[in-house]
Structure formats: structure tokens, C-alpha cells
Amino acid sequence: MSEASASAEDVLAVAADWREAGEQVALATVTETWGSSPRPAGSQMAVTASGRMAGSVSGGCIEGAVAEAALQTISSGAPQLLDFGVTNERAWEVGLACGGKVKVFVEKLQ
Amino acid sequence: MTPELLAALALARREQRPVVLATKLPSGEQLLLPDPQAGAALNEAAERALATDRSDTVSISGAAYFLHVHNTPLRMVVVGAVHIAQALVPMAAQLGLAVVVVDPRRAFASAERFPNVTISTDWPDEALDALRPDRRTAIVTLTHDPKLDDPALDRALRSPALYIAALGSRRTHAARLARLRALGHDEASLARIRGPAGLNIEAVTAPEIALSILAEFVAVHRGAALARKPPVAAEKAGQAA
Numbered sequence: 257m258s259e260a261s262a263s264a265e266d267v268l269a270v271a272a273d274w275r276e277a278g279e280q281v282a283l284a285t286v287t288e289t290w291g292s293s294p295r296p297a298g299s300q301m302a303v304t305a306s307g308r309m310a311g312s313v314s315g316g317c318i319e320g321a322v323a324e325a326a327l328q329t330i331s332s333g334a335p336q337l338l339d340f341g342v343t344n345e346r347a348w349e350v351g352l353a354c355g356g357k358v359k360v361f362v363e364k365l366q
Numbered sequence: 367m368t369p370e371l372l373a374a375l376a377l378a379r380r381e382q383r384p385v386v387l388a389t390k391l392p393s394g395e396q397l398l399l400p401d402p403q404a405g406a407a408l409n410e411a412a413e414r415a416l417a418t419d420r421s422d423t424v425s426i427s428g429a430a431y432f433l434h435v436h437n438t439p440l441r442m443v444v445v446g447a448v449h450i451a452q453a454l455v456p457m458a459a460q461l462g463l464a465v466v467v468v469d470p471r472r473a474f475a476s477a478e479r480f481p482n483v484t485i486s487t488d489w490p491d492e493a494l495d496a497l498r499p500d501r502r503t504a505i506v507t508l509t510h511d512p513k514l515d516d517p518a519l520d521r522a523l524r525s526p527a528l529y530i531a532a533l534g535s536r537r538t539h540a541a542r543l544a545r546l547r548a549l550g551h552d553e554a555s556l557a558r559i560r561g562p563a564g565l566n567i568e569a570v571t572a573p574e575i576a577l578s579i580l581a582e583f584v585a586v587h588r589g590a591a592l593a594r595k596p597p598v599a600a601e602k603a604g605q606a607a
Contacts, residue, residue, distance in 0.1 A: 266462070272372055283367065287391065287432040288423040298421030298434050335394035359423070361432060363394055366368050 267311035271302035271365060280305035281365040282326035286313050286358055287337070293356030305330050313360050314340070325362050335363040367396060374398050379436060386412035387434040391423065399433075438502060439464045440528075440587070445490050445518040446508035447474035450533065454506070454576035455483055461580060468493040468518070469509070490518035494525070504529035504583050506563060510538065516545055523555050529586045531563035531579060565592070 268283070275281045286299045294315035301311040301319065303326035313322055318340045325336055341357035371387075375398065378385040386399040388408060397404060399412035407426045415421065415433045423432045442458045444451050447469035458465050466484045469475035475485050486493040490507075499505060505522040506529075507515040515532060522530045523546070532542060539561035546556060564578030565585065585592055 268375070272376065275372075285389075285432070285434065287389075296421070297423070297432075335392070337392035361389060361391060361394070363367055363389075365372065 267300035267302050270310045271300075274302065274304055274308065275365045279308070280330045282329045282362055283365055284313055284322045284326055284360050284362045287361045288359040289356060290341075290358075291356040293358045295358075301326075303327065303330075314358060318358070318360070322360055322362065325360075329362045329364050333364055335361065337361050371396055371398065375436065382438045384416050384435075384437045386415055387436060388412065389432045389434070391430040391432055440502050440504070441466065441497075441499075442504040442506065442583070443468060443494065443497060443499065443518075444506050444508060445469070445493075445514060446510075446533075447471070447476075447480060447485070448508050450508050450572045450575050452479060453572040454508075454579060455480060457573070457576050457580055459483075461584070463504070466493075466497060469514070490514055491521050494518060494521035499525040499527040501526045501528055503527045505531070506579060507532045508563075510534055512542065512545060515542065516549075519546060519559060520549055520551070523551050523558060527558075529560065529583050530558050531560035531582065533563045533575075533579075534561065536562060560586075 271281050271283050282303050284301045284303065286295055286297050289297055295313055299311070299313050301309065301313045301322060303309050303323050305327065309319075309323060312319060321340070322338065325338055329336055338360045340360065375385065375387060378398070387396060388399050388404075389396050400409050408431065411424050411426060411431070412433055415435050416437060419435055419437055421433060421435045423430055440463050442463045443466050444454060445468045447467050451467060455465050455467060466486060467475060467480050468486045468488065468490050470487050470489050472487055475487050477485065486496070488496065494505070497503070499522065503525070505518065505527050507518050509515050510533065519530065519532060519542070532539065534542065542561065543556050543559075560582060563582070564575060565582045567574070567578045567581070569575040569578040
């Protein structure tokens with residue numbers, strides 16, 4: 257898919273290139289948003305077991321937590337549907353400062 | 367995602383075929399739509415998602431599916447391999463646009479001036495006939511030369527192009543409209559041309575003019591309120607004559 261990777265926004269092409277190069281890759285995709293979420297549904301982030309990252313699923317608030325989940329999915333092979341929002345009351349949980357809510361689907365590129 | 371599905375998705379993109387990747391949530395089973403095996407409800411939802419160019423989660427007979435739209439890339443046809451085009455082309459590529467530069471003057475339309483870009487040295491009307499602009503195509507004329515701009519705009523107006531813009535001062539634009547009127551284009555059709563091209567940000571340099579044109583393109587593509595400006599906001603709106 258490398259002919260399409262001219263755009264930095266084309267995370268799927270980047271992920272496919274990494275996979276082809278032999279990396280272990282997980283793909284995170286925003287599947288649903290509510291309120292003032294910074295990135296629309298369809299926004300993607302790719303993460304490799306070796307620590308490479310491309311794209312984003314929020315304005316930067318949840319990327320760390322998504323990367324962690326991505327590494328779990330790479331090792332287990334099981335997809336995850338993550339829920340992020342401001343409703344988390346415990347301060348150490350990850351939430352969105354903007355007041356929005358997002359769902360993020362994390363899958364492994366087989 | 368399976369390698370087979372990834373390959374099918376890559377093939378669809380290479381063939382410029384719009385598709386939707388459907389993922390059942392939370393289990394993660396996936397299929398590529400349209401697919402005659404998938405059932406009417408899922409195919410119809412995919413068709414709607416493609417038409418609105420909007421990915422979203424939908425509920426179909428009690429199951430949640432994320433429909434990820436993979437539309438054909440937006441295209442920008444730049445007529446005139448001029449200095450402003452040299453600024454516009456890399457910025458447009460950064461926005462994810464597939465760019466084609468059209469200019470029959472080979473001294474301008476050279477690979478040295480426009481590296482890694484598709485170049486057509488056909489006459490603009492013939493180039494546009496071959497490119498067949500659709501609803502996801504933008505056409506921008508930059509030559510200031512009626513011999514080149516007019517045939518491009520004539521073909522642009524006969525197409526469903528998303529964004530049509532012509533560089534040139536207000537006076538140049540009025541003269542241009544008069545010539546296109548003589549070719550049989552009515553007022554409603556002529557109103558589709560953004561002239562002078564670009565949002566009025568008092569752009570002066572080539573990169574600034576490129577920025578104003580791309581900003582206006584994004585505004586039109588995303589349906590922003592400021593895209594519905596009157597044709598000419600100020601005398602200086604259209605940059606250099």
C-alpha cells in the first residue's frame with residue numbers, strides 16, 4: 257500500500273508497510289464519538305511492538321493508554337473496544353480534557 | 367485484520383474503488399462492502415456512509431458495526447505550472463490530495479520544477495476530458511492566460527467538480543466571466559467559480575496564496591459557513607492580477 261503513504265494521515269498504509277517489513281503491528285481506530293472529541297470516527301493510530309507510533313485518536317489525551325492496550329492486543333491477538341470519557345471519577349484514569357467521549361477499537365494486523 | 371482483508375483493501379484503493387470496511391463490535395469480525403453476501407441492510411448502510419463520506423458505528427439487526435469509509439482520494443487539478451503552483455502542489459499533497467499539474471508549456475511543466483507529481487502537457491480541455499473530474503475533484507486555474515484558463519474552466523463547469531477556482535484580479539475575473547458566458551454558461555453555472563481564488567487573507571507571497579486557496583478548498587469540502595462568501599469580498603481578495 258506504499259503508493260498511498262504520501263499523506264501522513266494515511267495511517268493504514270503506514271501500518272501495512274510496517275507489517276510488511278516484519279513488525280508486530282496493532283491498529284487503533286476511533287469508532288464513535290460524543291461531544292467535543294477532537295478527532296472524528298475513522299481516525300487511526302498504529303503502534304508496533306518495537307515502539308513505533310503513527311497517527312492519533314485524540315488530541316493527545318489518550319494516546320498513551322491506547323498504545324498500552326495496543327501492546328496487549330499484539331501479545332494476546334485479541335481485539336479490544338476501549339471507552340474513554342470525562343465520566344471517569346478517579347483522577348488517575350485516563351480521560352478527555354475536552355469533555356468529549358470516544359470509543360476506540362484496537363486490533364492486531366495478522 | 368487478516369492479511370487477505372488488508373490486501374483486498376489495498377487493491378480497492380489502487381483501483382480507485384470506494385469501499386467500506388465493516389467491523390462487528392466488539393468481536394472484531396470484518397468484511398469489505400459492498401458485498402452481495404452481506405445482506406441488504408449492511409450494504410445500504412455502507413452506501414449511505416460512502417455518500418456522506420462519514421465513518422460511524424451503526425446498529426444493524428441488533429449488532430453494532432463500525433463502518434469505516436475508504437473513499438477515493440480527493441484530487442486537485444492545477445492548471446498552470448507557474449510559481450504559485452510550485453507552492454500549492456506540495457501543500458496540497460500534504461493535505462492528502464492527489465495532484466495533477468496541467469500545462470502544455472513544457473518549459474513550465476517540467477519534472478525538475480514539479481518532482482514526484484503527475485504532469486499533463488495536454489491542452490487543458492483535453493487534459494480534463496481525460497481526467498474526468500468528479501464530485502471529489504478540485505480544479506484551480508493559475509495561468510492568467512485565457513488561452514489556457516478558459517478551456518479548463520469551460521470543462522470544469524461541465525463537470526460536477528467540488529471546487530473550481532481561478533486566480534486573477536476582480537477585473538480579470540469579470541472579463542473571464544464574460545468570455546465564458548459567450549461559450550454558453552449561465553449565471554448559476556458561472557457562480558460555481560471561486561474568483562478571485564482563495565479566502566481573503568491578504569495573501570501576498572506564493573505560499574500565502576497557496577494557503578488561501580487550500581483553506582478555501584477545505585472550507586468548501588467541509589461545508590464551512592465562510593465558504594458561502596459573496597464572490598468578491600474586497601478588491602484585494604484575489605491576490606495579484
